[in-house]
Amino acid sequence: xxxxxxxxxxxxxxxxxxxxxxxxxxxxxxxxxxxxxxxxxxxxxxxxxxxxxxxxxxxxxxxxxxxxxxxxxxxxxxxxxxxxxxxxxxxxxxxxxxxxxxxxxxxxxxxxxxxxxxxxxxxxxxxxxxxxxxxxxxxxxxxxxxxxxxxxxxxxxxxxxxxxxxxxxxxxxxxxxxxxxxxxxxxxxxxxxxxxxxxxxxxxxxxxxxxxxxxxxxxxxxxxxxxxxxxxxxxxxxxxxxxxxxxxxxxxxxxxxxxxxxxxxxxxxxxxxxxxxxxxxxxxxxxxxxxxxxxx
Ligand code: NDP
Numbered sequence: 001x002x003x004x005x006x007x008x009x010x011x012x013x014x015x016x017x018x019x020x021x022x023x024x025x026x027x028x029x030x031x032x033x034x035x036x037x038x039x040x041x042x043x044x045x046x047x048x049x050x051x052x053x054x055x056x057x058x059x060x061x062x063x064x065x066x067x068x069x070x071x072x073x074x075x076x077x078x079x080x081x082x083x084x085x086x087x088x089x090x091x092x093x094x095x096x097x098x099x100x101x102x103x104x105x106x107x108x109x110x111x112x113x114x115x116x117x118x119x120x121x122x123x124x125x126x127x128x129x130x131x132x133x134x135x136x137x138x139x140x141x142x143x144x145x146x147x148x149x150x151x152x153x154x155x156x157x158x159x160x161x162x163x164x165x166x167x168x169x170x171x172x173x174x175x176x177x178x179x180x181x182x183x184x185x186x187x188x189x190x191x192x193x194x195x196x197x198x199x200x201x202x203x204x205x206x207x208x209x210x211x212x213x214x215x216x217x218x219x220x221x222x223x224x225x226x227x228x229x230x231x232x233x234x235x236x237x238x239x240x241x242x243x244x245x246x247x248x249x250x251x252x253x254x255x256x257x258x259x260x261x262x263x264x265x266x267x268x269x270x271x272x273x274x275x276x277x278x279x280x281x282x283x284x285x286x287x288x289x290x291x292x293x294x295x296x
Contacts (some may be wrong), residue, residue, distance in 0.1 A: 001254070001257040002258060002259075002260065003227070003255070003257040003259075003260040003263045004020055004153075004261065004262040004263075005106075005147050005256070005257075005262075005263065005264075005265060006153060006226075006228075006262050006264045006265075006269065007265075007268065007269075008145070008149060008264055008265075008269040008270055008271065008273045009268045009269075009272045009273045010269055010270035010275065011148070011149060011152065011272075011276075012068075012145075012157070012273045012275065012276035013272075013276075015148070015276035015277070015279075015280060016057065016060070016061055016276050016279060018280075018295065019061045019088075019276070019279045019280050019283055019295070020060070020061045020062050022277075022283050022295045023061055023062040023063055023283060024062060026283070026286065026287070026292070027062070027238070027260070030290065030292065031078055031238065033062070033063060033064050033091070034063045034093050034282050034283050034286035035063060035064035035065075035066065035089075035091045035092045035093050035094070035282075035286075036054075036058045036062070036063060036065055036066070036068050036092070036093070036094040036095075036096065036120065036278070036279075036282045037066040037067075037068065037086045037089075037092045037094070037095050037096070038051050038054055038055060038065070038066070038067050038068070038096045038098060039067075039068045039070065039079070039082060039083070039086075039095070039096070039097045039098065040067070040068070040069050040070065040098040040099075041070045041071075041072065041074050041079065041098075041101055041102055041105065042070075042071070042072035042101075042102045043072060044100070046064050046073075047098050047100075050098065051067060051069075051098055053275060054096070054275055054278060055067050057275050057276075057278075057279060058279060058282070060157065061279050062081065062281075063083070063279070063282060064091060064092075064164065064236070066092065066213075068082060070082070072100075072102050072222025073102075073104075076095060076104070076105050076106060076109070076110070079101075079110055079205050080098075080104060080110065080113050080206070081193065082184060083095065083097070083110065083113045083114055084113070085241050086114075086118070087113075087115040087118065088171060089113065090203045092118065093118060093282055093285040093286035093289055094118055094120035094281060094282035094285050094286075095115070095118045095119065095120065095230070096120055096121050096278065097110055097111060097114065097121075099170070100158070103278060111123045112124055112125055113225045113273070116138070117138075117285060117288060117289060118285055120138060120141070120278060120281040120282050120285055121138070121140060121141065121170075121278075121281075122137065122138040122139050122140035122141070122144075122174065122281070123169065123170060124138075125138065126173070127139075128174070129170070131174060131177050131178075131181075132177055134181060137215075138284075138285065139174065139178065139277075139280055139281070140170060140174040141275075141277035141278045141281060142169060142170065142171050142175075142209075142230060142270060142273075142274045142277075142282075143177075144165065144172040144173035144177050144178070144269055144271070144277045145270055145273025145274050145276065145277045146175060146207055146230065147175075147182070147230045148180045148273065148277070149228065149264065149270075149273060150179075150182075150205060150226065150228065150268075151182070153226060153262050154226065156181065156182075156199055157182040157184050157205070158182065158183040158184075158197070158219040159183060159185070159203070160184045160185070160204040160205055161184070161185050161186070161187070161202055161203050161204045162176075162179045162185065162187070162203060162204065162205040162206075162207065163186075163187045163188075163189055163199055163200050163202065163203035163205070163206050163207070164176045164179070164182040164186065164187070164188050164189065164207045164209065165173055165190070165196070165200070165206070165208045165209065165210050165216070165250070165260045166188075166189075166190065166207075166208070166210045166230070167188050167211035168209065169192045171209035171230055172188060172190070172209050173188070174275040175207050175209065175293065176188045179205070179207075185202070187199060187202070196220075197220045198217075200216065200220040200221065201220060201221070201222050201241050202222065203225055204222065204224075204226065204250075205228070206220075206221065206225055206226070206227045206266075207228045207230060208228070208229050208230060208231055208249065208250035208251050209228050209230035209250070209251045211231055211233065211250065212231070212233070212250055213233035213235050213248050213249075213250070214232070214233075214248050214249070214251065214253075215231075215248070215250050215251070215252075216250055216251040216253060216256065216262075217252045218254075218256045218258050218259045219255070219259075221256050221259045221260050222259075223259050223261075224261040225258045225259075225260050225261060225264045226260065226261055226263070227251055227256050227262070227263040227264065228263075228264050228269070228270065229249035229250055229251045229253070229256075229263070229264050229265075229266050229269060229270065230250065231248075231251070231266065232247060232249070232254070232266060232267070232271060233247065233248050233249070233250070233251030234247055235247075235248055247266055247267050248266055249264075249265075249266030249269070251263070253266070262268075280295065281293055
């Protein structure tokens, strides 16, 4: 491997430390405890794992964590009533509704019912619009974490060619907006992109957010490029024993790491930064709600 490993886990630990310091100051100086409410509907095991780790990290940072676990057959009306209660609860500064929701619930409707000021996932249409027009917004956690790692590695991103593979509302599109905001020349690729390998070969920065295990091989990567692998895919790992699995990204790590200048691992790259940014967004929301200076 010749690439520098971008250690998301270590970086996330420093972000979480800064968050904890800010939380302690809010408590000491203003008697405020930032509060995050996470709502989960149904029994998707992966979602429950995410929610548990978010709750644990929130408490470790000194914040209040509230979890609402609702049955899979919860009505839209009941969910909207809960969101409204959280919107008006002064002890809650951040609200996250874990996606995906069961099919009978309208995700757009539910997300857009969250008070944009408490929308720590940054998925509300107001926040999407603010981000798209370069105004102060709540920024989606996963792309924000990717941007922080890129800025940390490169310093300025100005003028770099960035290719984002994936155009989802939660990763691909906001990632592209953030890179554009940092003056990259941005290409968004997706399943209909013609000659994806050639498109990716132009990139100084590749962000892969596809959800296809090890889809991007090393020979798509421009020598020296930075590869940010957002994908989290569980695949069979017979080498570890019968029925065992392991996590891989959307990029083929070994071959990409031979060519890239820097790369994030999976696990231990983007994932930990996502949670750290969720905590940071909650503190930001608390500061804004109380007209206090925001963390940097
Ligand atoms: P979505 O399924 O919503 O979007 C996937 C995108 O990839 C789509 O835009 C799709 O294109 C595109 N795509 C699919 N197949 C191809 C292909 N063969 N070539 C090019 N593009 C393709 O996924 P998400 O954005 O929600 O998540 C992407 C990955 O990131 C997943 O592995 C997910 O688990 C992971 N993730 C990780 C997080 C973290 O914290 N690390 C947080 C969030 C997600 P089209 O639009 O044309 O269908």
